[in-house]
Amino acid sequence: MEKSLSINGKSYTVKVQEEMPLLWAIRDVVGLTGTKFGCGVSQCGACSVLVDGLLTKSCVIPVSFAFGKEIFTIEGTSDNLEFLRKAWNDGNVPQCGYCQSGQLIAATSLLDSIEKPTDEDIETAMSGNICRCGTYTRIRKAIHKAVALKNESR
Amino acid sequence: MSKIQQINRRDFVKLFGLASSGIVLGCNISSDKKGFIPQTEGAFIPNLFVQIQKDGKIILLASRSEMGQGIRTSLASAIADELEADWNYITVKQAVGDAKYGNQNTDGSRSVRTLLLPMRKMGATVKAMLLSAAAKKWEVATTVCKAENHYVINTNNNDKIFFGDLVDEASKVPVPAEETIQLKKVKDFKYIGKTLKSIDLKDFTHGTATYGIDIRIPNMKFAAIARCPVTFGTVKKFTKNKAVKVAGVAGVFELPRLIPPTGKFFGMLGGIAVVADNTWAAFQGKKVLDIEWNYGDNYSFDTEKFKEKLTKRIAKKGKLVPGGSGNVNTAFKNSKNIVEATYHVPFLLHAPMEVPNATAWFQGDTIEVWAPVQDPQTARAEIAHFFDVKLENVIVNVTFLGGGFGRKSKSDFVIEAVAISKKINAPVQVVWTREDDVQHSFYHATSAQYLKGSIDENGKVTGWLQRVGFPSIVSSFKPLSDYASGFELGMGFTNTPYKITNFRLESVKAEANLRIGWMRSVVNIQSGFGNNCFIDELAFSAQKDPVEMHLDLIGKDQIAKGKSKHPYNSKRMKDVLKNTARKAGWGKKMPKNHGLGVANHYSFYSYVATIVEVSVKNERLKIENIWTTIDCGLALNKDNIINQLEGAAIFGMSIALYGKISVKEGAVAQHNFYDYRMTRMKDAPNIHVDIIDKMHEAPTGVGEPGVPVMAPAICNAIFNATGKRVRSLPISDLGLV
Numbered sequence: 001m002e003k004s005l006s007i008n009g010k011s012y013t014v015k016v017q018e019e020m021p022l023l024w025a026i027r028d029v030v031g032l033t034g035t036k037f038g039c040g041v042s043q044c045g046a047c048s049v050l051v052d053g054l055l056t057k058s059c060v061i062p063v064s065f066a067f068g069k070e071i072f073t074i075e076g077t078s079d080n081l082e083f084l085r086k087a088w089n090d091g092n093v094p095q096c097g098y099c100q101s102g103q104l105i106a107a108t109s110l111l112d113s114i115e116k117p118t119d120e121d122i123e124t125a126m127s128g129n130i131c132r133c134g135t136y137t138r139i140r141k142a143i144h145k146a147v148a149l150k151n152e153s154r
Numbered sequence: 155m156s157k158i159q160q161i162n163r164r165d166f167v168k169l170f171g172l173a174s175s176g177i178v179l180g181c182n183i184s185s186d187k188k189g190f191i192p193q194t195e196g197a198f199i200p201n202l203f204v205q206i207q208k209d210g211k212i213i214l215l216a217s218r219s220e221m222g223q224g225i226r227t228s229l230a231s232a233i234a235d236e237l238e239a240d241w242n243y244i245t246v247k248q249a250v251g252d253a254k255y256g257n258q259n260t261d262g263s264r265s266v267r268t269l270l271l272p273m274r275k276m277g278a279t280v281k282a283m284l285l286s287a288a289a290k291k292w293e294v295a296t297t298v299c300k301a302e303n304h305y306v307i308n309t310n311n312n313d314k315i316f317f318g319d320l321v322d323e324a325s326k327v328p329v330p331a332e333e334t335i336q337l338k339k340v341k342d343f344k345y346i347g348k349t350l351k352s353i354d355l356k357d358f359t360h361g362t363a364t365y366g367i368d369i370r371i372p373n374m375k376f377a378a379i380a381r382c383p384v385t386f387g388t389v390k391k392f393t394k395n396k397a398v399k400v401a402g403v404a405g406v407f408e409l410p411r412l413i414p415p416t417g418k419f420f421g422m423l424g425g426i427a428v429v430a431d432n433t434w435a436a437f438q439g440k441k442v443l444d445i446e447w448n449y450g451d452n453y454s455f456d457t458e459k460f461k462e463k464l465t466k467r468i469a470k471k472g473k474l475v476p477g478g479s480g481n482v483n484t485a486f487k488n489s490k491n492i493v494e495a496t497y498h499v500p501f502l503l504h505a506p507m508e509v510p511n512a513t514a515w516f517q518g519d520t521i522e523v524w525a526p527v528q529d530p531q532t533a534r535a536e537i538a539h540f541f542d543v544k545l546e547n548v549i550v551n552v553t554f555l556g557g558g559f560g561r562k563s564k565s566d567f568v569i570e571a572v573a574i575s576k577k578i579n580a581p582v583q584v585v586w587t588r589e590d591d592v593q594h595s596f597y598h599a600t601s602a603q604y605l606k607g608s609i610d611e612n613g614k615v616t617g618w619l620q621r622v623g624f625p626s627i628v629s630s631f632k633p634l635s636d637y638a639s640g641f642e643l644g645m646g647f648t649n650t651p652y653k654i655t656n657f658r659l660e661s662v663k664a665e666a667n668l669r670i671g672w673m674r675s676v677v678n679i680q681s682g683f684g685n686n687c688f689i690d691e692l693a694f695s696a697q698k699d700p701v702e703m704h705l706d707l708i709g710k711d712q713i714a715k716g717k718s719k720h721p722y723n724s725k726r727m728k729d730v731l732k733n734t735a736r737k738a739g740w741g742k743k744m745p746k747n748h749g750l751g752v753a754n755h756y757s758f759y760s761y762v763a764t765i766v767e768v769s770v771k772n773e774r775l776k777i778e779n780i781w782t783t784i785d786c787g788l789a790l791n792k793d794n795i796i797n798q799l800e801g802a803a804i805f806g807m808s809i810a811l812y813g814k815i816s817v818k819e820g821a822v823a824q825h826n827f828y829d830y831r832m833t834r835m836k837d838a839p840n841i842h843v844d845i846i847d848k849m850h851e852a853p854t855g856v857g858e859p860g861v862p863v864m865a866p867a868i869c870n871a872i873f874n875a876t877g878k879r880v881r882s883l884p885i886s887d888l889g890l891v
Contacts, residue, residue: 017401020434028376028432033368034361036556037433038507039588043827046507074361085359092351092793095801096222097358098365098507098556126835130827132507132557133222134804136838138797 003067005030008076014063022058022066023047026073034074034101038130045129048102048109049073055109057128072108074101080111080146083153087145095133103129107143116147204233204280210304210318212239216246217255218265219528220354221506221558222801223857224794225265227353229273231345231791236277236338237284238301239317241345246353251530251550259529261563261672263758263855266790267720270853274346278335286330287323288315340849347849349793354554366526366553367585369513374581375404377574378436381425381594384449384820385668386411392426396442402435403428406443409573412540416632419536422569423594429578433585440587453820455667457600460817461498464602464664468496468621472660473637477648480656482606485617489608493695497605497684498882499865501815502598503830504673508556509591514571515581520547525568526555533565537572559674559805564596592830593822596671597815599624599664601680605688608656613696615707617656622647624680629666636663638677646681646862651727651756652689653709668817674805675861678757682862683869686753687881690870700752700870701735720759720787720854726846727756730783731763733844738765738781747771748778749875753867758855761785761846764803764863767839768871775890777807777837777868782860783844787851799843799860806864807833811891814884831886 005012007030014029026035026049035058038046042057049058050072051065072078084107087093094100103126110117110125117125122143131139205213214233216226226246234244249255257268281301288306289296298309305314340347357363382388394406411424428439486492512525521543527533530550538545555562571584586594601624608617626642628635638661640648647659673679693703705728714722731754735741740750747769754763767779780803789795812831816823824830869880872890885891 017435020432024432024434028434031370032361033364033370036365036507037367037509037585039827040437041588041826041828044507044588088359089351089355092349092355092797094222094352094355094358095224095797096220096507096555096557097354097363098554100358101361104359123836130507130832130834132505132559132805132832134801134833134838135797136804136833136835137800137841139835140838 005063005066005071006069007032007071007073016063018064019062022049022056022061022063022071025063026058026071032073032075036098036101038099043130044099045106046099046102048105048129050105050109053112055106072105074105078108080150081108083146083150084108084111084142086149087142090145091138091142093135093138093142095135099129099131103131103139107139107146110143111146117143204276206280206317206321206324208318208321210243210316212237212244214244214246215249217249217258218269219258219260219530219552219555219558220248221260221528221555221562223798224352224791225260227350228266228791228794229269230353231350232270232273233277235343235345236274237281238303240304241350243304244353248552251527251534251552253531258531259563260558261528261560263858266853267759267855270788270790274337275332275335278337279330282330282335283324283327284317284320286327287320291315291323346790347788347792350791351793363554365508365556366513366524367508367511367556367583369524369553369583371513371515371581374513374583375429375431375578376433376436377427377429377582377584378440378587379409379425379427379570379584379590380440380443380445381423381590382447382449383593384447385452386423387447387449387452388424389426390446390448392443392445394443396444397428397439400435400439400442402431403439404431405429405578406439407577409570412569412573414631415539418631419532419539420564420566420569420630422566422573427574429574429582436585437587449820452667455817455820457501457817460600461602464623464662465496467623467662468602468604472621472623472662475643475648475659475661478658482617482619482656482658485608485656486606489610489616491609491695492606493609493691494604494606495688495691495881497603497687499601499680499683500813500883501600501668502673502679502809502813503592503595503815504559504561505591505830505832506555506557506559506561509586509588510561510567511583511585512568512571513581513583514568514575516541516572516575516579519543520549521572522549522551523568523571524551524553525571526553526558526562527565527568528555528558528560528563529565533568536565536569540569541572541576560672560676561595564671588826592824592826596630596669598673598679599626599670603680603684605684607688607692609692609696613698615654615692618652618654619658620647620684621660621662622680622684623662623664625664625666625670627670627672630670636665637661638664642677645677646685646755646757647677649722649756650685651722651724651754652707654707667820675757675858678755678858678862679809679865682753682755683866683883686755686863686866687869690751690866690873691879699741701731701740704731704752704754720852722756726761726785727754729846730754730761730785733846734763734765734781734783737783737842737844738767738779740765747875749871749873751867751870751872751874753863753870755859755862757859757862760854760856760859762859762863764867766864766867766871768868768875770872770875770890773890775872775885777839780839780841782841782863783846784856784859785846785848786854786856786859787848788853789845789847790853792845795845795856796843798856800841802858802860803841803864804833804838806861807837807868809861810865810868810883811837811885814887
C-alpha cells in the first residue's frame with residue numbers, strides 16, 4: 001500500500017505493511033539511518049523520534065500511527081536541537097555515538113516541554129535512553145548547558 | 155618503525171579511494187604481536203598513511219577501529235602535533251583490514267600504548283620533508299626553517315609558506331632516515347597531553363556516522379538467523395511455511411554451523427536464516443519459524459548447578475599456579491587471625507548498543523564486507539579460510555562501531571553474512587536482534603574464588619591463599635581447555651600489586667558450556683573483585699583502615715625488574731590511591747546510612763584507584779559519588795581519558811548492580827534490557843576523575859582499567875554503610891536495587 005510519510009518537513013511516498021514499526025520504515029524503506037535500532041522492545045531509546053512533537057519509541061509504534069503526522073528525526077533541525085548539539089559538542093559528550101541520536105531527540109523533547117529542567121526532570125526524561133558507553137553525566141551537564149546557551153542567545 | 159617510504163600513486167588511490175594529489179607516506183611500524191587471541195597469519199609489514207593535499211587538507215588513515223574510545227582522534231593528534239599541523243585541516247579515514255597496517259586488533263587497551271611513538275615519528279618525518287622542501291624553495295639551510303601551525307617559516311626573514319603550497323616540492327624530497335628524525339620535547343607539545351574533542355562529533359550529533367547497521371547497498375537484502383537456544387545445538391527439522399508467507403520474506407534456509415579450526419577464528423553457530431526485503435520482515439519471519447533442535451551435550455548446563463560445582467572445587471586443593479612464595483600453611487598455623495571468604499561473579503554480557511551485524515557481498519572470487527569489527531584482519535583471514543578465496547580478494551571495510559567491549563572482536567556475525575550472501579548471490583545485511591545478542595554471545599566467564607588470609611598481631615597480612623575457577627577463553631579456540639590459562643591469570647591474579655611473604659595461587663577445573671569471550675577488562679573483573687573485597691575483609695578483621703591496609707600490602711617504593719617496557723612501579727599505585735582518598739575525603743564522618751568503599755587495581759599497565767560513596771536507605775542502594783584516579787603514563791588526550799573513566803564507572807556499575815547471564819537447560823534465561831539491565835541516567839552518580847600526569851612516561855591502557863575497581867568499591871561501600879558483605883554478584887540478587 002502506498003502511503004505518504006512526512007519526515008523533517010519532507011514528504012516520502014512509501015510502500016509498507018501498516019504494522020511495520022516506524023523505525024524500520026524510516027531506516028529500511030525511507031533510508032534515513034540516523035535513527036537507531038537497539039532493542040526492539042522500547043527499552044533503550046536508540047530509536048527515539050518525535051511524532052507530532054511527542055517523544056516516541058519508533059521500534060514499537062506501527063508506521064500507520066505516523067501517517068498524516070509530522071515525524072522529527074536526528075536528521076532534522078530545530079532551535080532546541082541545535083542548542084543541544086552545540087552543548088553536546090562543547091561537552092565532548094559522545095563516545096561511540098550510537099545512542100546519541102536517541103539521546104538528542106529525547107533531550108529535544110524535554111526542552112520542548114520544560115524550559116529549564118532540573119536534574120530530576122532530566123533523570124525522568126532521559127532514563128528511557130541507555131548509553132552503554134556511560135556518558136550520562138556529560139549528557140546531564142550538556143542539557144543544562146543547552147539551556148544556558150539558549151538563554152544567552154536571547 | 156623501521157622504514158618510511160613514499161607510496162606509489164596507484165596504491166594510494168586504491169587506499170583512499172580518491173584521486174587527489176599530495177604527499178603520501180607509508181611507514182613501517184614495529185609489529186605488536188602480543189595479543190591474547192590468535193593472530194592472523196602472514197607477514198607483519200605494517201603501513202600507515204599520511205596525505206597532504208594542495209589545499210592543505212591532511213588525511214590520516216586510522217588503523218584501529220573506533221568504538222567510542224576516541225582512537226581516531228588520539229592517533230591523529232599525535233601525528234598532527236609532530237607535524238605542526240593545524241587541527242582544523244585534519245580528517246581521518248578508516249583503514250580496511252590489511253596486515254600492512256600492522257596489528258589492527260583493537261582490544262587490550264593498547265592502541266595508544268603501541269602506536270603513539272610510530273605516529274609521532276610519522277608526523278615528524280613529514281614535517282622534516284616539508285622543511286626540506288621549503289629550504290630548497292628559499293635556497294636556505296633547512297636549519298633556518300621551522301614549522302608552525304600549518305606553515306613553514308624562514309626564521310631569517312619570517313617569510314612563510316603554507317603546507318599545501320609545498321606539496322609538489324615535498325613530494326620530490328627523499329624520505330629522511332629514521333635516525334635523523336627529531337621528536338618534539340614534552341614542553342613543546344601542542345595536542346599531545348592536552349584535550350582535543352572527538353573528530354567525529356559532528357557526525358555523532360547529526361546521525362551521519364555510518365555504523366555497520368547503516369550500510370546500504372543497492373539491491374541488498376536483510377537477514378535474521380534463528381540459532382539453537384543451546385550452544386552448539388543443531389537443526390533437527392524445520393518448517394518454513396509460515397515464515398515464507400510473511401510479507402517481504404524472500405527466502406528461508408538452513409545455515410550449517412561452521413566450526414573453526416583449533417587455535418584460531420570463531421566460525422559461526424548456524425541455524426535457520428530468513429532473508430527479506432527489510433530488517434523487520436526478516437525478524438517477523440524468524441519469529442514464526444517452526445524448528446526442532448538437537449540440543450546436544452550443553453542441554454544439561456545450568457548456571458546455578460555450575461556455581462555449586464565450582465564452589466565445591468574451590469573448597470579443595472587445586473592445581474598450583476607457579477609464581478607463589480613462602481609457605482601459606484606455616485603462615486596460617488602461626489597466625490591467630492584467619493579470614494576466609496568465597497566470591498562469585500556470574501557470566502556477563504557486553505551488550506553494545508549496536509547489535510552484532512554485518513553486510514557482505516559474495517561475488518564469486520571476491521568478497522567484500524562492511525562490518526563493525528574490532529579485528530578486521532581476523533575477519534578477513536576467517537572469510538578467506540571458510541569461503542576458500544584468496545586473502546587479497548577479501549575486502550573488509552571497517553565501519554564505526556556502536557560499542558564493542560570485546561564482542562566485536564569475534565567475527566562470527568561477519569561469517570554469517572558472507573554465508574548468506576553466497577547462498578542468495580546478492581549483498582545482504584545480517585542483523586542480530588537484541589535477544590540474539592543476549593542469548594548467543596561470547597560471554598565473560600563466570601567465576602568462583604576462595605580466599606584465605608592470615609594476619610599477625612600487628613595487623614600485617616602474613617599469608618594469602620587464593621583458589622580460582624572460571625571457564626577459559628581458550629576453550630573458544632581449543633575445546634576441552636578446562637583450566638584458566640596463564641595469560642588469563644596474568645590479569646590480576648599472578649600480577650597483583652601486593653607484596654605478601656607467603657602467597658599461593660591455585661586454579662581449579664572449570665568447563666565451558668557457553669562460548670567464552672573477553673569483555674572490557676576481561677579477567678581483571680573477577681580478580682579485581684576478589685582481591686579488593688578480600689583486602690577489605692582483612693582490614694576489618696585486623697581493625698585497620700582499608701586504605702592503610704592497601705598501602706601496607708603494596709609495600710615500599712619499588713620498580714619491578716625485567717624487560718617490560720612498562721615495569722610495575724609500586725609508588726605509582728600508592729599515589730593513585732592516596733590521591734583518590736584525598737579527593738573523596740576518606741576518613742571524614744559520613745552521613746547516616748552512607749558508606750565509602752575503596753578498591754585499586756593494576757591492569758593494562760595502568761594504575762587505578764576508586765572510592766565509591768553509597769547510601770542504603772529502606773533497603774535501597776544508591777551510588778552517590780565515584781572518585782577515580784588513573785595513572786596511565788603520558789595522558790594523550792585528557793578529556794577523552796576522563797570520558798573513558800566516567801564510562802568505565804558506569805560500565806562497572808552495570809556489572810556490579812545488574813550483570814548476570816543465567817542458564818537453564820542449556821539456554822540463556824535473559825532476553826533483552828528488561829532482564830539484562832543497564833545503568834541508566836537516574837542511577838548515574840557524580841563521577842570525579844583525576845589523571846596523575848606522567849608526561850615523561852610511556853602511555854599505558856585507558857579503555858579498560860577503570861572497570862575492575864568498580865564492583866569491589868561498591869560492595870565495600872555497602873559494607874561500610876550497612877555491615878553486610880556482598881560476596882556474590884550481582885547486587886540486584888540481594889534486592890537492594
